[in-house]
Amino acid sequence: MKNKYTGLVCSFLLMLCGCDEGTIYPDETIDSGRTASVTVTFKGIDAWPKENYLSLAAFGTNTQIPLLTKRISKPTIDGRERTVKLNNLSPDTKSINIAIISNGKKVIYSYCNQPVENNGENIEINFGELELASFKRIQSQVFKTNCLSCHGESSSGLAGNLDLRENIAYKSLVNVKAPVSEEGMNYVTPGDPHNSFILEILEENPIHKDMFNSTGKQEILALIKTWIQEGAPNN
Ligand code: HEC
The missing domain is CATH 1.10.760 (Cytochrome Bc1 Complex; Chain D, domain 2)
Structure with missing residues (x-):
């Protein structure tokens, strides 16, 4: 018992050392601090996806596989303006989209997209009214x-x-x-x-x-x- 315990303490100390060197986390978990704030008004919410997910998504050069996605929760009524945020954007981000994304992160359908400059500044987009049943x-x-x-x-x-x-x-x-x-x-x-x-x-x-x-x-x-x-x- 005692040995096991000592072992645990040692590995804990080792972990702490690892943290100090800043090497144990992959880069993408470091918060870039860059945020996209997207304002949108959904219409036709009866066509809200059921198998897939309506999402806010950030894309790099590959427009089929998103770098980052966030599911948008279904509003209770049609036609009310919402603001949704995507945090911690990667420096590789080239566009912000509202898209239907599958469970396996495949793009099923992209409704709209806004190209993004690589200047590190926070992003504000207003997509206006979006008809889901197009x-x-x-x-x-x-x-x-x-x-x-x-x-x-x-x-x-x-x-x-x-x-x-x-x-x-x-x-x-x-x-x-x-x-x-x-x-x-x-x-x-x-x-x-x-x-x-x-x-x-x-x-x-x-x-x-x-x-x-x-x-x-x-x-x-x-x-x-x-x-x-x-x-x-x-x-
Ligand atoms: C594997 C082949 C196949 C696929 C895939 C298919 N269909 Fe069909 N569809 C047929 C055949 C054959 C008919 C002829 C009617 C029959 O034999 O029942 C038909 C008939 C129809 C008709 C009636 C047309 C008419 O007036 O006879 C509609 C509407 C239709 N399909 C819609 C669709 C839609 C929408 C999809 C995709 C979601 C689809 N079909 C996919 C084979 C297919």
Whole structure:
């Protein structure tokens, strides 16, 4: 017992010596003291991500892997201004973004970004109003990664005769009658999710209903629903 105890004390003293030399911490834990203060007003908060995280993120030259992220908590009401801070920015920081980031720190979708100068000064950004349920996000997060292999970029034809490629998808969907809908629905009826066949396909069609895990599916359905509810703008 006594020996063990002595050992503990010794290693503690050794640790203290290590601290004095300033060598045991990697550089990134030293507080740079540089902070970014970001002001933003969220709209369409029903499209707040459920599987991924809405985050404030600092990027260096690599725009796919953030240097630093901070999850933003979901506001209780739409349209109230908030200020969120990102502390201890690395000197390599090149931009500050508001982005949807996965649990594994992958960028799912970046809403906006502000380039940052390398002058060490604190940063203040006002991103103004940010609409979470944008068609750009649907195109990028949903269509581009999950649908184009069959709906637009397949050599073996266009599944369901529906083209979801960028710059085409909006015209393919909004106010367009879905030929196979028994109720004669449009793919997307602005302001009316219950009359929008795309949601029915993603929830019930055998090819589509298991494309996502359950929270992933909740996230993309909430996104498309909120966008339709808000009038399905080309935003
Ligand atoms: C593996 C291939 C595949 C993928 C991936 C896929 N689909 Fe489909 N989709 C089909 C096929 C095949 C049809 C034709 C209808 C059927 O056979 O049920 C179809 C039909 C549809 C229709 C109805 C079109 C019509 O009028 O017949 C919609 C809407 C649709 N898909 C949306 C999507 C969306 C949105 C995604 C991505 C989240 C997606 N699909 C991903 C194969 C795919």
